[in-house]
Amino acid sequence: MSVVARQGFKYSIIGYLGFLLGTVSIFIFMNDLEFYGTLRYIMPTAEMLVPFVVFGISYANVKFFPKVDKDGKRQNMLSLSLALVFINFIVFLCIFFLIPYFFPGFKNMKAWKIKEIILPLTLMLSFCAIFNKYISNYKRIVVSNIFDNLFPKIANLGAFLIFIYLVSRYTETSPIPERIALIFFFGMFALMFVGYVFYTNKLEKIKFDFSTDYFKKDDFYKEFAAYSFFGFLGTFGxxxxxxxxxxxxxxxxxxxxxxxxxxxxxxxxxxxxxxxxxxxxxxxxxxxxxxxxxxxxxxxxxxxxxxxxxxxxxxxxxxxxxxxxxxxxxxxxxxxxxxxxxxxxxxxxxxxxxxxxxxxxxxxxxxxxxxxxxxxxxxxxxxxxxxxxxxxxxxxxxxxxxxxxxxxxxxxxxxxxxxxxxxxxxxxxxxxxxxxxxxxxxxxxxxxxxxxxxxxxxxxxxxxxxxxxxxxxxxxxxxxxxxxxxxxxxxxxxxxxxx
Incomplete structure (x- = not known):
């Protein structure tokens, strides 16, 4: 059985398992639509912010992989991509916290009120986006599909069940049930990030290389940046x-x-x-x-x-x-x-x-x-x-x-x-x-x-x-x-x- 066949079959199985889990969960989520709505607000909002942090770099990791692979600079591209994402996130944070000074009404938005979980989740998902595309170069899509398809559904369902269980044991106004549930929710994505790192390291041992010499040669960084920018523009749909x-x-x-x-x-x-x-x-x-x-x-x-x-x-x-x-x-x-x-x-x-x-x-x-x-x-x-x-x-x-x-x-x-x-x-x-x-x-x-x-x-x-x-x-x-x-x-x- 070929690698593509095995991966394709397993990919389909994981996809349908994820759909089945999501469908069954509907009947559970109906018990408290407000908290479920909160969970479904946090994740899409973070996903909406991820493109501003990744800035299309994940797509460039696929486009230019054959070139860096030929030149033995795979680890260099991965390392610099992760570093750029982190730098972009710092810049994004500065802009995010400056917005209220120019638009005071921004503080009334729900995204600001629950920024303590949205912002870290944005960073986590941004790193995962890099690893996801990088792994795809090895024609390995099943593990990534488990992370992207099953983990968010488990995070939603687990956090919701924890919330429902704790609500019955605390007063109605207590913030503890929601806090603990959200900690579990974020923890699942942190675990997903660790899983990506572990699996990437298993495919090829990660050796960080932050040298910029290769990207400066023949102005390769300009081509890399231009493609990343177009990738960034294509993520707004x-x-x-x-x-x-x-x-x-x-x-x-x-x-x-x-x-x-x-x-x-x-x-x-x-x-x-x-x-x-x-x-x-x-x-x-x-x-x-x-x-x-x-x-x-x-x-x-x-x-x-x-x-x-x-x-x-x-x-x-x-x-x-x-x-x-x-x-x-x-x-x-x-x-x-x-x-x-x-x-x-x-x-x-x-x-x-x-x-x-x-x-x-x-x-x-x-x-x-x-x-x-x-x-x-x-x-x-x-x-x-x-x-x-x-x-x-x-x-x-x-x-x-x-x-x-x-x-x-x-x-x-x-x-x-x-x-x-x-x-x-x-x-x-x-x-x-x-x-x-x-x-x-x-x-x-x-x-x-x-x-x-x-x-x-x-x-x-x-x-x-x-x-x-x-x-x-x-x-x-x-x-x-x-x-x-x-x-x-x-x-x-x-x-x-x-x-």
């Missing part, structure tokens, strides 16, 4: 972190908890996307190198249709099952039911994203990669502007955030579709997608109008089952998606083959 931060600041931690819970449910729609882009990258690169735009277009349409069909099936099941799922959640389940439009709006935006396939990868792997950076900045700017509008000028609250996300994400994808069509003559869209939309819409409609049973568990099972049956029947007659290629013995056997 994390609309999920932006949303969590703005919801926490404008609406409160309870609403942030609801938002995070709904996101965990909607992310189910994106499961078919797992691993696709890593697998498709070599094929895209080859088609671009060979100038085979016709082959790229066929591959693009086929992949996009697969993603859209599978995502639409999952989304349809969520739509008809969500109202009944809330009855089995703890006391706050009905609060989720009130925000059912968020699921419809946001889920539809995710489906549009799936339908566009690997649009961004085509641009990133071409000579027009800088265009992707511009579009990412547009996505971030549009998301922030729309969030501010809906939060300040309407009473839509989370529905407004969902509309903002849908508008910005759809705009982002439409721009990439147009760009790819004119530059490469490729498009992810096909007539089959219209048939998929019609079939799924009819299936959802029929399932909704069918009578409900008095038992909500039966409704939770039978409504999605009706959707699946109707979609299967509709697809059988239209032949839109080749289900028979996947639901057969040979395909199932092939999953466990690695050659």
């Amino acid at each position: 994390n609309y999920l972190a932006i949303n969590s931060f703005m919801i926490g600041e404008f609406l409160g931690m309870e609403e942030n908890g609801i938002y995070s819970t709904l996101y965990a449910l909607i992310s189910l729609v994106s499961i078919p996307q797992l691993g696709l882009f890593n697998i498709s990258a070599p094929i895209i690169s080859k088609n671009l190198a060979d100038g085979d735009m016709e082959g790229l277009d066929k591959f693009h349409k086929k992949t996009s249709l697969t993603l859209y069909f599978l995502g639409a099936v999952l989304f349809s099941c969520i739509m008809v099952g969500f109202p009944y799922l809330t009855y089995f959640m703890p006391k706050n389940g009905m609060m989720l039911r009130e925000y059912e439009p968020v699921v419809w709006i946001w889920g539809s935006a995710v489906l549009v994203d799936l339908a566009t396939g690997f649009n961004g990868n085509i641009i990133s792997l071409s000579k027009y990669y800088k265009f992707n950076i511009i579009v990412m900045l547009l996505l971030a700017g549009l998301t922030i502007a729309l969030n501010l509008y809906f939060l300040k000028n309407t009473d839509l609250k989370l529905i407004g955030i969902a509309l903002s996300t849908a508008i910005s994400l759809t705009t982002y994808n439409v721009i990439k579709i147009i760009f790819n069509y004119f530059m490469f003559k490729v498009s992810p869209l096909s007539i089959e997608m219209i048939f998929v939309s019609i079939i799924c819409t009819l299936a959802i409609t029929v399932a909704i109008v069918l009578p409900n049973f008095s038992n909500n568990f039966i409704n939770l099972i039978y409504k999605p089952a009706v959707v699946l049956i109707l979609i299967f029947i509709g697809n059988y007659f239209t032949k839109v998606f080749p289900i028979e290629d996947y639901l057969n013995k040979n395909f199932i056997k092939s999953i466990f083959k690695f050659k």
Whole structure:
């Protein structure tokens, strides 16, 4: 079994375990949405600050690894990268603490009030970002996936359980439960950092080399810095972190908890996307190198249709099952039911994203990669502007955030579709997608109008089952998606083959 096959299989297993852990945790987090919202505010806020500290250096560690590896300067690049991150963090701290002198209102923000954990976490995640990209050069992705996927979920769940346990043993106003829970939360990320160091050292013994002679030679540092800067600009499209931060600041931690819970449910729609882009990258690169735009277009349409069909099936099941799922959640389940439009709006935006396939990868792997950076900045700017509008000028609250996300994400994808069509003559869209939309819409409609049973568990099972049956029947007659290629013995056997 090859290294790539082993790593790919294990990567998928870890990814699904992480998703399963996150899904099961939803029912636990519903017991105290405010504290869960606090946890989900801290992590995205730190993630939003990390790019200002890392400044794209992590991406340069991948770009220039072949060069420094050839020259025997791997450790030199790693050492200087870590040193630069630490220096950047010191500069960032100075700016952060100077902001209140120019904008006194900054002290009223939640990010300032809980800076004692956000700032150290930002530094920890920044170091981890360097090690993560550096390790990827050795074609080792499983351990990194454990750190990035499982550790944050364990941190959330562990901190929450500690908080719930201690709350029952202290007075309602006592700060001790939250402090101890947050110490555990931060401790998990500190452990993740130690794990990264240990694993990197296991791959290759770390020998710190802070000499700058190699980077000064032929002005290599300028090339390194320029690429890092473009990498930095390309990290501003994390609309999920932006949303969590703005919801926490404008609406409160309870609403942030609801938002995070709904996101965990909607992310189910994106499961078919797992691993696709890593697998498709070599094929895209080859088609671009060979100038085979016709082959790229066929591959693009086929992949996009697969993603859209599978995502639409999952989304349809969520739509008809969500109202009944809330009855089995703890006391706050009905609060989720009130925000059912968020699921419809946001889920539809995710489906549009799936339908566009690997649009961004085509641009990133071409000579027009800088265009992707511009579009990412547009996505971030549009998301922030729309969030501010809906939060300040309407009473839509989370529905407004969902509309903002849908508008910005759809705009982002439409721009990439147009760009790819004119530059490469490729498009992810096909007539089959219209048939998929019609079939799924009819299936959802029929399932909704069918009578409900008095038992909500039966409704939770039978409504999605009706959707699946109707979609299967509709697809059988239209032949839109080749289900028979996947639901057969040979395909199932092939999953466990690695050659």
